[in-house]
Amino acid sequence: MPELPEVETIRSALENGGREGSAIIGLRVDYAELLWQRTLAVPDEAAFLTRIHGQVVCRVQRRAKYLDICLEPDHLLMHLRMSGDVRVEPHSAAQQKHDRLVIWFEGGQKLVFNDPRKFGRVWFVQDPDEVLLGLGPEPLAESFTTELFFARLRKHNRRLKPLLMDQAFLAGMGNIYTDEALFKAKLHPLTIASTLSVEEAEDLRIAIVTVLLEGVRRNGASIDWVYRGGSFQNVFQVYGRGGEFCNICGTPIARIVVGQRGTHFCPQCQPLKLPEN
């Protein structure tokens, strides 16, 4: 479930409390319980368990798809990868299948990292930059301007779909929002980035921001058994709609594989413009 809007939805719930009253600001860590070793990337388990005891949550931030739970003085960074999820519940709640890490707070609450596929990772570090340094621009930041985006696009002779999902190029886009943004910008996923005009770069930047903000507004997308109560899936234009008809022109939505990822687009609305000469 986790692209930028889904992670932002979780961040917001941890900071402000969702309808489940899941805010954790101000809570003090009693102890942590690591249920699957590989979930903790760094440091080693012993150091982690010792050092996190007594630390207090002061805020919860997000950078791209990373959740940054700011403790005093360290940071607990989480990446949900394909199937990770976070819950806040009373100590009395039963452990669930696929729970990988539990942070027990004083006062009766606990934070649980659950992840069926075990791809998710948690880092406990003093400086978040140790983990986040290689990330590209944050698409929802003021600094993500058309000028910046166009300049970066021009440097790559790569296809738009994999490039937009490259976290070093742009941080936070995943398979769903990339397909939806390319549809909104009327650009074929195989378009070579360096061939875009400034106008096309502007359209694409606006499409990316629009789609991400709509995702955040709808609390993300919920699909299949990985559910968090979002509703963005109800307004998908192309993602997961291969064979169905385009809402704009009625042409059947195509599904191809690009960079090992299912890629959905409308062949009519998003024609592939071959390079002149």
Place this chain on the structure above:
DNA sequence: CACGAGACCTGTTCGC
């Protein structure tokens, strides 16, 4: 530099 394949994992859905 750009790209494909394979790893890492479990669960659900599809096709015969």
Place this chain on the structure above:
DNA sequence: TGCGAACAGGTCTCGT
């Protein structure tokens, strides 16, 4: 109904 194949919100590493 059953059973294996295909596929899933992500990222990393290796070989070409």
